[in-house]
Amino acid sequence: MLRLVPFLLLFSGACTGFQWTDTIGDGPQLEVCSGDPVKLYWYFNLTQGERLKVIEWKHQARGKHGHLVASYEEENFVPTADFSGRVSHGGTGAIELSCATVLDTGRHTVVVTTVDAAQSLSVHRRSVAVMINDSPKTKSGGLETRQEQKAFHDATTKEWHVRLSCGHFSDRGHPPLDVVWKTPDDGQLSSSDFSDGHFHLLVPNPVKGGNYSCGLPSNTPANKCLPQRSALYTDVTVYVDEVSARFALQEAQLQALKMQVENESQLLQAHLDVARLQVGFHASLGKETTLSDGDHLRSFSVVSNDGQAFNRLSGEFTAPVNGTYFFVGSTGTHTSSHHANMALMKDGIKVSETYLMQVGRNYDSSTVMGSCHAVLHLKNGQKVWLECTYDSTFWRGTVFSGFLISADN
Ligand SMILES: *[C@@H]1O[C@H](CO)[C@@H](O)[C@H](O)[C@H]1NC(C)=O
Ligand SMILES: *[C@@H]1O[C@H](CO)[C@@H](O)[C@H](O)[C@H]1NC(C)=O
Ligand SMILES: *[C@@H]1O[C@H](CO)[C@@H](O)[C@H](O)[C@H]1NC(C)=O
Ligand SMILES: *[C@@H]1O[C@H](CO)[C@@H](O)[C@H](O)[C@H]1NC(C)=O
Numbered sequence: 001m002l003r004l005v006p007f008l009l010l011f012s013g014a015c016t017g018f019q020w021t022d023t024i025g026d027g028p029q030l031e032v033c034s035g036d037p038v039k040l041y042w043y044f045n046l047t048q049g050e051r052l053k054v055i056e057w058k059h060q061a062r063g064k065h066g067h068l069v070a071s072y073e074e075e076n077f078v079p080t081a082d083f084s085g086r087v088s089h090g091g092t093g094a095i096e097l098s099c100a101t102v103l104d105t106g107r108h109t110v111v112v113t114t115v116d117a118a119q120s121l122s123v124h125r126r127s128v129a130v131m132i133n134d135s136p137k138t139k140s141g142g143l144e145t146r147q148e149q150k151a152f153h154d155a156t157t158k159e160w161h162v163r164l165s166c167g168h169f170s171d172r173g174h175p176p177l178d179v180v181w182k183t184p185d186d187g188q189l190s191s192s193d194f195s196d197g198h199f200h201l202l203v204p205n206p207v208k209g210g211n212y213s214c215g216l217p218s219n220t221p222a223n224k225c226l227p228q229r230s231a232l233y234t235d236v237t238v239y240v241d242e243v244s245a246r247f248a249l250q251e252a253q254l255q256a257l258k259m260q261v262e263n264e265s266q267l268l269q270a271h272l273d274v275a276r277l278q279v280g281f282h283a284s285l286g287k288e289t290t291l292s293d294g295d296h297l298r299s300f301s302v303v304s305n306d307g308q309a310f311n312r313l314s315g316e317f318t319a320p321v322n323g324t325y326f327f328v329g330s331t332g333t334h335t336s337s338h339h340a341n342m343a344l345m346k347d348g349i350k351v352s353e354t355y356l357m358q359v360g361r362n363y364d365s366s367t368v369m370g371s372c373h374a375v376l377h378l379k380n381g382q383k384v385w386l387e388c389t390y391d392s393t394f395w396r397g398t399v400f401s402g403f404l405i406s407a408d409n
Pocket of ligand 1: 044
């Protein structure tokens with residue numbers, strides 16, 4: 001007898017208190033069609049001496065924070081603002097959400113807090129995953145399929161295809177469904193894409209003629225919610241004529257090829273135009289010119305100016321195309337004790353310079369000449385000029401020349 005006492009105590013302890021008597025549990029998810037009520041019938045029994053403190057119902061959509069649906073406390077059932085008017089209390093832990101929408105999908109939970117005779121609290125929870133399914137809808141109520149008039153170019157495979165479309169869906173349902181295509185030889189194909197309310201099938205090449213049909217897959221959660229007599233249950237068929245389909249593909253290919261050839265010859269012509277471009281100039285000052293540091297050599301007499309890229313008044317050459325160019329400037333002073341210092345400038349950057357001074361009293365006996373030159377890559381619009389770098393007197397035979405070696409492709 002003595003041995004049985006602790007055993008009995010343990011047994012009665014495990015058996016006491018709160019008990020769920022619900023009709024739904026932690027089993028598989030509850031599937032409900034949109035518009036139908038979501039019945040969350042969580043019932044429970046309290047034991048004697050146990051008292052209800054509060055019940056809370058919560059909803060958590062996937063990847064979102066949970067929020068309160070309603071609460072029950074001191075015999076008052078209070079829905080939150082979002083659920084007001086569409087949630088009703090069905091006794092103990094049971095609620096019913098009328099007119100379900102896909103937004104009700106997610107985990108629904110009830111939390112019951114009770115107080116026992118010894119004033120200690122216990123918390124009891126039940127939860128269930130709810131999936132609200134919504135049936136697909138089309139504009140006409142049924143399916144429609146057709147062969148598109150134009151051949152379709154698949155950018156990834158670079159192939160041309162006959163394209164079929166099936167629609168016109170205003171809603172793919174929830175979870176969204178795909179249609180199933182059947183080929184004339186009873187094969188199944190899936191759509192290449194869904195756009196503007198239509199599923200599309202790229203008919204594999206070489207095109208096989210015959211009837212292609214489009215239909216809803218059977219037994220998807222979304223179809224379960226279709227009314228029994230829905231026209232969407234009926235597959236629709238389009239007849240593809242093999243000869244004319246293949247002919248249309250050939251025509252599209254030919255058209256594309258023609259366009260490509262036209263494009264390429266245009267491109268080639270543009271390259272040729274650049275390659276043929278002749279740019280070159282030669283100019284001289286023609287008269288003795290005294291300038292200060294920073295002045296540009298200007299007012300040249302032009303000997304040649306192919307391509308008109310040299311402006312004789314400003315003394316600036318402006319590159320007409322991206323490319324590699326050659327420039328040379330040569331000068332002397334021919335005036336005793338005077339400098340003839342100049343620099344070749346590319347957009348304000350010195351790339352080459354002369355540094356010279358006439359020392360003899362008579363320039364006939366000891367003439368000095370200097371030159372600056374450079375091979376430069378210029379972008380279309382960049383400028384090149386000669387610039388005085390020290391108070392100088394440039395003799396009339398000072399010259400400036402340049403030409404395009406080759407344009408960029
Ligand atoms: C719970 O209580 C109800 C009546 O309130 C009763 O019919 C039912 O049998 C009880 N269930 C359990 C498991 O005690
Ligand atoms: C294609 O379907 C139409 C009716 O939808 C039928 O009359 C025709 O015989 C079918 N053609 C073939 C080749 O199965
Ligand atoms: C030809 O060029 C046009 C625009 O210049 C372009 O839209 C078209 O895609 C090109 N076609 C091919 C076949 O390259
Ligand atoms: C010239 O070069 C610049 C810079 O490198 C580039 O942005 C531009 O597209 C080129 N122009 C031509 C016609 O190639």
